Structures are given as structure tokens and as C-alpha cells.
Amino acid sequence: MTVEGSLITHRRMKKVFISGCYDILHGGHIQFFKEARALGDHLTVCFASDKVLWEHKKRRTSIPQDHKLALMTALDIVDQVVIGDCEDLGLDFKEHFLKIQPDVLAVTEDDQYADGKRALCAQVGAEYVVLPKTPPQFTPVSTTSIVRNIRTPAYAPLRVDFAGGWLDVPRHARKGGFIVNCAISPMVSLTNWGYEQKSGLGGSGAWALLNGNDGVESELNLGVGWQDPAIIRETGLCVWRSGDKPVLHFKRNGDFLHGHMALHYTDIPHDTPGNADNNRDYDMIEAAGRLAEEAVVEASISKLGQAVSLTYEMQLKEGMQPLPEADGCIGRKYSGGGWGGYALYLFHSSEDRDAFVASANCNRPVEPYITIR
Numbered sequence: 001m002t003v004e005g006s007l008i009t010h011r012r013m014k015k016v017f018i019s020g021c022y023d024i025l026h027g028g029h030i031q032f033f034k035e036a037r038a039l040g041d042h043l044t045v046c047f048a049s050d051k052v053l054w055e056h057k058k059r060r061t062s063i064p065q066d067h068k069l070a071l072m073t074a075l076d077i078v079d080q081v082v083i084g085d086c087e088d089l090g091l092d093f094k095e096h097f098l099k100i101q102p103d104v105l106a107v108t109e110d111d112q113y114a115d116g117k118r119a120l121c122a123q124v125g126a127e128y129v130v131l132p133k134t135p136p137q138f139t140p141v142s143t144t145s146i147v148r149n150i151r152t153p154a155y156a157p158l159r160v161d162f163a164g165g166w167l168d169v170p171r172h173a174r175k176g177g178f179i180v181n182c183a184i185s186p187m188v189s190l191t192n193w194g195y196e197q198k199s200g201l202g203g204s205g206a207w208a209l210l211n212g213n214d215g216v217e218s219e220l221n222l223g224v225g226w227q228d229p230a231i232i233r234e235t236g237l238c239v240w241r242s243g244d245k246p247v248l249h250f251k252r253n254g255d256f257l258h259g260h261m262a263l264h265y266t267d268i269p270h271d272t273p274g275n276a277d278n279n280r281d282y283d284m285i286e287a288a289g290r291l292a293e294e295a296v297v298e299a300s301i302s303k304l305g306q307a308v309s310l311t312y313e314m315q316l317k318e319g320m321q322p323l324p325e326a327d328g329c330i331g332r333k334y335s336g337g338g339w340g341g342y343a344l345y346l347f348h349s350s351e352d353r354d355a356f357v358a359s360a361n362c363n364r365p366v367e368p369y370i371t372i373r
Contacts, residue, residue: 014040017102017126019084019093022047023062025071031137036106037077039129044080044100045072046093056089062150091116097124104129152212157183157369158201159231160261160335160344163307164289167242168225169276177242177285179227180292180307182254183235184261185369200270200336201263202228209233216246224272224337236370239293242286249293254368256299259350263335263342264324265362270341284314305330305346326359328352 018036022029022045037043047068050061061068065083072081080100084092090113097105101124105117109130121128164179166172184201186194190210197203205228208215215229230246231238237254241247292307294300308331315338316322323332323343331346345363347353357363 013042014104015042015044015100015102016040016104016106017044017046017093017097017100018106019046019097020048021053021057022068022072023053023059025068027137028140028142030075030077031134032108032131033075033077035131035134039104039106042079043077044082044096044102045078046082046084046096047072048092049083049085052084052087052092055087056092088116089113091120094120102126106131109133148212152210154210155187155189156206156209156232157185157187157235158195158203158206159183159228160201160263160366161227162295162304162333162344163292163311164240164242164285165227165311165336166225166276166280166282166285167289168227168230168240168246170225170244172282173242173244174282174286175242178249178289178293179225179240179242180238180289180296181227181231181240182237182257183231183369184366186366187369196265196341198270198341199265200272200334200338200341202232202336205229205232224276228336237296237368239296242289250297252296252299253370256301257304257368259367260301260347260353261366261368262345262347262353262356263364263366264332264345264360265342265364266323266334266340267362268340270336270339272337275337275339278318280318281314284310284317288314301346301348302330305348307331308333308344308346326352326356329356 016036016039050065053059053061069081072078082096086092086094088094097120104127105121106129107117109132118128159181161181164177167174167177168179188194188206195201205215208229209232216226219226219229226246227240230240236251238248239250241249288307288310291310292304295303295307312333315334320334320338326345328347328349329345330348333344335342335344345356353365357365
């Protein structure tokens with residue numbers, strides 16, 4: 001039977017295209033997918049390949065791309081998933097886009113590659129749609145913050161500094177100068193902090209690391225130096241070059257210090273920011289830093305003791321009170337900015353160190369700490 005005059009109207013399917021890294025899929029991505037899908041009838045999601053992620057962001061993928069493909073393909077709101085492998089910066093999806101020729105390219109308000117994407121839309125006659133920021137349906141989060149939280153350790157070391165302190169403060173930096181310090185154990189956690197707080201052991205750097213932050217910028221914003229977060233993240237016995245930012249010059253495990261270090265708590269308040277611009281002998285600080293650098297390279301505890309003693313001499317010139325003497329001590333100094341908090345003692349033998357620790361409750365042993373990567 002022939003039916004004449006019947007008219008069947010087919011509405012053309014409206015195709016929407018979105019792209020991104022989507023390294024770890026989270027609720028914010030799903031909200032974006034839903035808003036983009038509402039612009040048409042068919043949604044294609046393109047995510048950057050492992051190769052693109054490394055070449056453009058210098059970041060290894062958090063999960064393999066075949067896992068990402070499986071996760072996104074399983075979403076009811078997504079009709080097609082493709083992997084972007086084009087080398088053009090910000091346009092890794094280009095080949096798929098030109099082949100599919102969608103009607104809409106949806107992007108977020110903070111898209112960094114708007115010009116290139118608008119030009120691509122013009123080639124195929126697609127509409128470039130910026131989705132406005134809407135109230136988040138979930139607690140705001142990013143892939144970067146998720147990765148940072150995963151990598152955040154449960155425990156962190158504190159640090160002792162031997163010489164060169166203050167040369168990590170950009171305004172006091174000296175070309176050719178060195179800062180020498182060492183990560184120490186026992187370590188600390190957010191719930192177990194076995195040391196006096198604000199006491200010259202780099203606690204702010206450890207606190208930043210335990211909360212998933214780098215800490216360098218926050219320390220610089222306080223007007224102090226970068227050595228605390230740098231050594232606490234790096235661990236080991238380290239020599240740093242003086243300058244605006246941490247640059248590692250030399251590192252070793254610090255085994256030759258095992259059994260030779262102790263802390264003495266002065267029971268005096270410690271305030272590094274308040275002392276950052278005191279009048280002090282920076283020539284002496286620089287000389288002590290160079291001597292300590294030689295000591296670390298040579299693994300010489302006696303030379304390191306000389307560097308510590310030279311730093312202590314500078315601290316006394318600055319006006320700090322003399323520290324108690326100790327049998328067998330080859331070098332002592334206030335830790336960090338000084339004027340209170342903890343003081344570092346170096347001993348020729350572990351027996352002398354242990355005797356010093358046993359002599360008073362305000363003394364305690366510490367050991368070098370290094371993370372094996």
C-alpha cells in the first residue's frame with residue numbers, strides 16, 4: 001500500500017563536543033558534562049592522552065587512559081568518548097573535532113585556549129558556547145588538589161640548620177653562599193607533634209607539607225626564608241645555594257651524623273619573622289656556610305662542628321644569650337632564627353651525646369632522616 005502525502009519530519013541531531021584532561025574524574029566534571037549535554041542531543045567527550053598530559057603539563061597520568069575511557073563510557077550522559085592525541089597546545093582534540101564536526105563546542109569560563117578553539121569552530125561552523133559558572137553541586141575540588149591530597153604524607157620530619165641561615169631570605173641572599181641543613185627524626189604528624197611548637201625547627205614547613213601545601217611561597221610571604229619547606233620536602237643532609245628560590249647544590253644521607261646530634265630546649269619564646277631584619281654579620285654567616293658545605297662534601301663532623309661554632313659566634317654578636325656548655329660538644333648554636341626555642345648540639349661521640357641527653361629533661365636526641373625515593 002502506498003501512502004501519498006504523508007510527511008515525516010526528522011529533526012537533525014544536535015551534537016555537542018567538550019574536551020579536557022579529566023585526569024581524575026570528580027563531581028565537578030560530571031556537573032560540567034550534564035550542563036554541556038543539555039545544549040544538544042549527543043555529547044562527545046575528549047580527554048587528553050597520557051602522552052599529551054606529559055608533553056603539555058609535564059605530569060604523569062594519575063590513572064591509565066584505558067581506565068579513564070572505561071569510566072567515561074559508562075556514564076549515561078555521555079554518548080561518545082575519544083582520546084585527544086594532537087600535539088597542538090590546548091587543541092589535543094583537533095583531529096576528532098574536525099572529523100565529527102559537532103554543532104557546539106562547550107567550554108568553561110576560565111578556558112586558557114579560547115582563541116584557538118574559536119578558530120577551530122569557525123572551520124566547521126560550530127557554535128562556541130561558554131558555560132557560565134553555576135553554584136557547585138559538590139564541594140569544589142580539582143584534579144590537582146586530589147593528587148596533592150593523595151601525595152600528602154601522614155608524617156613529616158622537622159629540621160636542624162647548621163650554617164648559612166638567613167641567606168635563604170631573598171633580600172639577604174648572597175651569590176656563592178650556601179645554606180646547610182638536615183631533616184631529622186623523630187617525625188611529626190598533625191595529631192602527634194612531639195616537639196615544642198614555634199621553636200626553630202621548621203615546624204611551619206612541616207605543617208604545610210602535612211596539609212598538602214608546598215610552603216615555600218607562604219614562608220616567603222612571611223618575610224622569612226625558604227629553607228624549612230625545602231629541606232622538609234627533600235629530606236636528607238642538604239647544601240642549598242643562596243638565592244630567591246631553593247636550588248639543591250649537594251645532598252647525602254647524613255649517616256655520619258647518626259648518634260652525634262641533640263637538641264636543648266631553652267624555654268624562651270622564638271620568633272623568626274620578628275628577627276628577620278636584625279643587624280647581624282652576614283660575612284660571618286657566609287663564611288660559616290662555605291665551611292659547612294665543605295664539611296658535608298667531606299662527611300667531616302669535626303669541620304661541621306667548626307661551622308656550627310662560627311654560626312654561634314655570630315649569634316652571640318647579634319646579642320643572643322650564651323648557651324649551656326656540654327662535655328664532648330664540638331659545636332652548638334640556636335636553631336633557626338635563634339633568640340630562643342631549641343638549640344642544636346653536635347658531639348664528638350655518641351656516648352657524649354647520650355650523656356648530655358640524660359643530664360636534663362630539656363635535652364633530647366635527634367637523628368638524620370632521609371626518604372628513599
